[in-house]
Amino acid sequence: MNSKPTFPLISVVMPVHNTEEQVANAAQSVLAQTYENLELICIVNDSSDSSEEILLELSANDSRLVVISNGKGAAGAGPARNQGVALAKGEFISFVDDDDYVEADFLSRLYKTLIEHNVDMVQCAIRYIFKTKSKNKSYGSGIIRGEQVSVRIDMSDGFARLYPMVCGKLYKKELFDDIEMKAMTFEDIEFTPRLLERVESAFILDEQLYNYNKRYSTVTGWGELKRSQISEYLDSIFQTLPPYYTESACAIRAKYGLKPPTTVFANINNFTRGLNRVIFQKSPEFQSEFKLKYVDFVRRVEDLLSEEDWQFFSSNLVEPLVLRKDFWIQKKAPTRFFLKRITAAKSKLAKAFSSKIYVRWLEPYLYWVDFIFPKSPNIWLFSSWAYYPQHTLDNPRGIFEAVKDDPNIKKIVAVHGKFDENILIKDGNNVVFVPVVSFRSLYYILRAGVFFTGNALSPKFGYRNMMKHPKRRKLVQLWHAITLKKIGLTLDHNLELYWHDDANRYALITSTSDLDRQTMIESFSPKRPDAVVVTGVPRHDLLHMPEEKLPVDYREQIVNLRARKGSKKLFLYAPTWRGPLDDKSEFTIPQLEKLDALFESYNALFGQRIHLNNRKTTKRGFFTNNVLDLNSFPETTLLLREVDGLITDYSSIYFDIMQRDKPVVLYQPDIESYEYTRGLAYKSGSFRPHEETIDSFEKLYAMLEMALSGNFEPDQKYKDVKSKFMTFCDDKNALRVIAAMRKSKP
């Protein structure tokens, strides 16, 4: 792209301090931009090497480079940047550090995006460069508008977020009126939240255009720390904290369910990690001084923060080496090689003594034990999902709620994933929680007479080898969805190999209607159709239950959700799971902008929830005052109680919300390809609760407008679909399942 005079001037500010080896590379990378209408302002501060001469040499060939020297003793990067901004003539400002370099299309990409989306600032992704390797760091992608801009700094949720460095961004010049960076060490980290309070919208571009050289960095990288500066660093880190904990920032975080940014503790952790043994050993008087200073720092932070924030901060704080008990046992500092050896040996020892390894070793051989081990009909096992410790699957949870107070039945919940005693459900009688990978869990799997699950067993630890003797225990399959897509035996056998094996084990399979029963027979039990019974699914009980009867954790979450949404209407967008190579039919940014305006005009909220399996791969984010991120809620069933409508593509949770007669929109722009690649159990028209297929965004928009404006009344098609797929509409499903289970023969 050749920039014509119509393109506005962009000022790039570069503070320079003793970097004669890298500064030419940095400056040239800016001057070689494809966006040519720029000025590069280099402020040379306190330089004792030839970096100034190198820049002057470059400026002789290029008039766009302005070099300003402040001589010896001038203050650090913050004041230099202030000076650069004051001198800048451009409409836009960007910062580049003197030891980094930018891509050739850095400015042109950022500028184009800024104009296209009409935002105040744009941020690109960063490539971190170390001595021998590099790492691409993505900060999500998407747009942040409104009050969330100032708090979405370094969030750990994986969606679009800002980083606290000032580099790698393009700003409108007017943002910098009457605001200055301080003369301190972590000046940009202190500065960014203050600046972001003025920013109304920011775009996060997921393209790596800024190369951050960690190999030369003193503060954040592996450069050598100066001992004399250590107490100054501690003070600077402390000064960075208050802008993140202003009253308004805390209030906004509470409103959108956000945690404080990782920045607040990352700096102190990086700093204490950077201090090495040698520094302490060389100067013994410094050790005690550092200890005192560090403890003082931590106390000051404790005073500054509220109790909740302090807990978050302290739980992420890494103990400095010098404060550890074993630090002084070794007299001589071991070399890096020996440190590695010691840590490797330690972890090997820890592995050898952890029981997990033996559990995993033992598990395959229990197949034979399962033949002879006595079963108790009064021990019921409930399987959980791996994502949330306190979360049993929706359907087993429905059964669990029905029998939790029965002292005669021992209820075991086998928890996948992280096991934390503190956040388990505390009510019920005769309930035991066990992590799946443990001897106890294996014992209960062997002992349980009844087992409730919601998904396939063959790939899961513990169940894959046991539970293979259907005559010895009752295994109830409460499939986690009402079948819409092809599952089980109707799938291509090469895709999921284990279904033949799995289907033979079930004593009872639930279904919701006669039509659903036929599909379930085809999918799970073609040889024994009697095993499939029309009972309804237990999770629907939780939809119909009066609020005061709901379990404690559900009620807590409802209070939380209501506080967040206020009196506004809330529509939930929850698309189904997509494989890593499938097309993801996400909304584009302009479409989201339109939706945002629509919800704004009707004073409603647009809640987004991404399928659990897709959370790690989804980066796209869209945050405005009208968008609620509902990913932190473990229970979908609970959300469906509270929301006023649902937009989905092929997720069968829309059947659940139809139990409450709420509006549903099936947005299926890729219905043909999805039907071909994934496969549906029914014809595409027969399960849709509205007359028309919504295959374009315009149709969706019109439909939503209708749903938002008037009161929703279920039409004939809606009622037909509901009665066709769901026979029961009450809170007795769990009891029916239990009755059917007692009747069923293993």
Added chain:
Amino acid sequence: MSVHVLIYTHHWTVGGIEKVIHNITQGLESRGYTFSILTNDVPSPERQFRLGKNARVYFRDFKPFDVTNAERMKSLILRINPDIAVVMGSNRSNLWVPRALAGTPVPVIMSEHNTQILVAKNFINPEIYRAARAIVDFNHVLLPNYMSTFSPPSKTRVIGNPFNSNINVEQKIDLSTRENTVLCLARYDYIQKQPQVLVKAFAEIVSRHPDWKLSLFGGNWKRGQNNIQALVKRLNLEGQVEVNDHTDDVIGEMQKAKILAFPSAYEGFPLVAVDALASGLPVVAFSECEGVNHLVRNGENGVLVHGDVKDYKAFANGLEQLMLDEDFRLQLAENAPASVADYSHDIFLDNWDSLFKEAYAKKGRNILANPNAIERHYLELLFDYRMEDISTKELSLAREAERAKKYANAREWVPLFVRKFLNVFSPGHGLKRIAKKLLGVR
């Protein structure tokens, strides 16, 4: 005419391919070309060539090259908007650009810079290697004898690298005034450049030629220089063999010597040999060394030693033949510059210019935009090839399923040591073997 050329190279430092890119961009900018360079590398500021003002370098990371990264590369290249794309290198990343550019009107030239054996080794899967070559519009190789593995030959072009433009080919050379010196210019790489073979060969003949000297120049490579120094000391050659560091004045050193010894095992394009021949220095090399054997012709401009590339005695014979016969040496030196006249800087630039023009003429009618049946088959092969595509999640699921299948087999539940123990009693197998062992019968 202004043609925008995009050159992709995996590495960006001061190496051979980068030097070629440097030469092309410097030389062709005046002929109306603009260049963009795309690389996956992390550069050190001090270790890179400075290109012309119109050549821009993009440092982007596309590893692992999966579906999303292929899309990223495609959108970036389309934004750079080149008329031609050139892929330079000799490893698997060569197929990234053709794969990313499927369906676009940009013609692709694949330029391979190594011996065919080494390229094939880097690719792992020979079918993919063929597919990647088939779907590009032009293949470029450095020497004519590499062309045999390319089909069709009609789209393969041979352009060698140029010798140093400071060498004056017309200048009369007088070898007789120089000292008796054998020169070797190569990094101390035991596997490729084989300085140890030369030193051993020299040790064989040194007693008969006390007036001759061997001088080695080169960068250290995996402690090769230290090993060579130790070897020289062990063979008591310290008086007659100099082990020097890397030199920048290659031409100056060549003007001091009488013979260039080139004991490499394999070479892509031996620039040192071409430089030496251009400046009238006869070369001794192995005939088995691919790359050199095309440039050096036995008895015409140098001596090719037959036999294994590690055979230092044969190399010693070849070296001695040149050292003994002064007339022969002078005759070779006279022929040498003319034999490499094809590798001048101007011819190099002309060749690349005409290749770029040919490719430019194909813009919009290129293979990747409208492939025929065979090329479509190759393209599909390339897209099915999911070496790096499978995400970790998918992999773990596959592994899990495999394990589930494995444990379904009851045999697996019997511990390994039990199975081994039982094997002993299987008829005709275990006991017989043990008996044989005990009796010492073979």
